[in-house]
Amino acid sequence: MSESAVPASNASGNASEKMASLVREAENLKGKLEEERQKLNDVNLANIAERLEQIAYVNIKPRKVLKGHQAKVLCTDWSPDKRHIISSSQDGRLIIWDAFTTNKEHAVTMPTTWIMACAYAPSGNFVACGGLDNKVTVYPITSDEEMAAKKRTVGTHTSYMSCCIYPNSDQQILTGSGDSTCALWDVESGQLLQSFHGHSGDVMAIDLAPNETGNTFVSGSCDRMAFIWDMRSGHVVQSFEGHQSDVNSVKFHPCGDAIATGSDDSSCRLYDMRADREVAVFAKESIIFGVNSVDFSVSGRLLFAGYNDYTVNLWDTLKSERVCLLYGHENKVSCVQVSPDGTALSTGSWDYTIRVWA
Amino acid sequence: MAANLQQQRSINSQLRREVGIERMPVSEACSLMMKYMLEHEEEDCLLSGFTQKVNPFREKSSCSIL
Numbered sequence: 001m002s003e004s005a006v007p008a009s010n011a012s013g014n015a016s017e018k019m020a021s022l023v024r025e026a027e028n029l030k031g032k033l034e035e036e037r038q039k040l041n042d043v044n045l046a047n048i049a050e051r052l053e054q055i056a057y058v059n060i061k062p063r064k065v066l067k068g069h070q071a072k073v074l075c076t077d078w079s080p081d082k083r084h085i086i087s088s089s090q091d092g093r094l095i096i097w098d099a100f101t102t103n104k105e106h107a108v109t110m111p112t113t114w115i116m117a118c119a120y121a122p123s124g125n126f127v128a129c130g131g132l133d134n135k136v137t138v139y140p141i142t143s144d145e146e147m148a149a150k151k152r153t154v155g156t157h158t159s160y161m162s163c164c165i166y167p168n169s170d171q172q173i174l175t176g177s178g179d180s181t182c183a184l185w186d187v188e189s190g191q192l193l194q195s196f197h198g199h200s201g202d203v204m205a206i207d208l209a210p211n212e213t214g215n216t217f218v219s220g221s222c223d224r225m226a227f228i229w230d231m232r233s234g235h236v237v238q239s240f241e242g243h244q245s246d247v248n249s250v251k252f253h254p255c256g257d258a259i260a261t262g263s264d265d266s267s268c269r270l271y272d273m274r275a276d277r278e279v280a281v282f283a284k285e286s287i288i289f290g291v292n293s294v295d296f297s298v299s300g301r302l303l304f305a306g307y308n309d310y311t312v313n314l315w316d317t318l319k320s321e322r323v324c325l326l327y328g329h330e331n332k333v334s335c336v337q338v339s340p341d342g343t344a345l346s347t348g349s350w351d352y353t354i355r356v357w358a
Numbered sequence: 359m360a361a362n363l364q365q366q367r368s369i370n371s372q373l374r375r376e377v378g379i380e381r382m383p384v385s386e387a388c389s390l391m392m393k394y395m396l397e398h399e400e401e402d403c404l405l406s407g408f409t410q411k412v413n414p415f416r417e418k419s420s421c422s423i424l
Contacts, residue, residue, distance in 0.1 A: 029373035275387035299398035
């Protein structure tokens with residue numbers, strides 16, 4: 001053994017000891033966390049809601065079918081005007097629809113396929129989108145020619161971009177990526193304002209807290225976790241586990257104090273942030289297909305979930321019971337979203353169509 | 359190794375923060391959530407239907423008075 005090797009091996013010995021002690025500490029902390037959460041776990045949501053009447057009947061009908069994409073619809077977003085919908089597809093196109101008339105108002109072809117995310121700016125004058133190109137690109141909504149000419153790349157991840165959202169204004173975009181991070185970008189300069197490290201798998205979905213000053217968001221990941229983040233510090237504030245497979249979708253309850261998740265394990269779950277734990281599970285033995293997308297009605301009483309078995313399930317959030325199913329799509333339902341005023345539900349599918357239910 | 363240590367340190371500090379947060383009994387948190395839902399039931403068209411306003415996505419009736 002050469003002399004120089006001795007300190008090196010000592011150093012690495014110290015490092016592994018340190019590592020081992022950190023891992024032990026982490027295990028202890030996890031145990032402590034579970035213990036603390038369990039202390040206040042006196043009932044679940046369905047128990048609290050037991051005395052409530054069941055939802056007898058929901059009058060939601062298929063109203064519009066938006067046809068025009070030539071491949072799977074991957075993402076949709078309602079315009080703040082409650083009338084237009086933007087959709088992005090595997091075919092590399094973005095389409096802006098008038099959901100009242102079903103007319104296509106704009107169509108833009110991007111130099112990529114699999115546009116996995118699209119989002120309206122709060123003003124309704126811009127859209128952000130991206131996917132397999134790893135980038136988030138912003139288009140102004142003007143004429144088709146001008147849209148293509150005036151596009152701007154705002155940020156780039158090291159893997160696909162799976163989701164994007166405008167947190168406060170047209171000036172910032174929050175993205176989630178297959179590189180397992182989220183990132184906050186300045187639209188004007190393209191500067192990375194904050195990056196969010198913590199997930200150990202692809203980030204599949206993000207959502208903003210509705211009732212705060214726009215500083216809290218939630219992310220769902222293939223590491224089966226949902227994280228609540230503080231946008232200013234870049235830290236995870238709370239973490240929720242329970243799913244047995246990828247978390248494909250996350251959505252804040254309108255009250256702002258809970259989140260719903262949808263997973264490949266064919267369940268949806270509700271986590272309360274004040275109680276810091278899971279309070280409801282939405283699953284049935286007969287449901288064996290994964291959930292791609294979830295959203296709430298404006299009161300939060302209905303939870304809509306889009307599944308790989310081509311259906312949309314409506315769950316009673318309070319009683320954890322299924323209210324009904326929406327049939328119509330002929331392939332996987334990839335995205336569901338309630339319109340901003342709560343009058344309609346849009347659903348996008350691998351059957352190339354978007355449907356509007358109301 | 360250094361990178362792993364750094365990563366583990368940040369995981370531990372996250373867990374420490376999480377252990378320290380204040381919690382509410384589940385019964386209380388759920389009651390508050392239920393209250394919110396019941397208070398907003400009427401403005402929820404997908405749940406309660408269109409009592410106040412007209413459904414903008416419904417086809418106009420084909421009959422009309424001229």
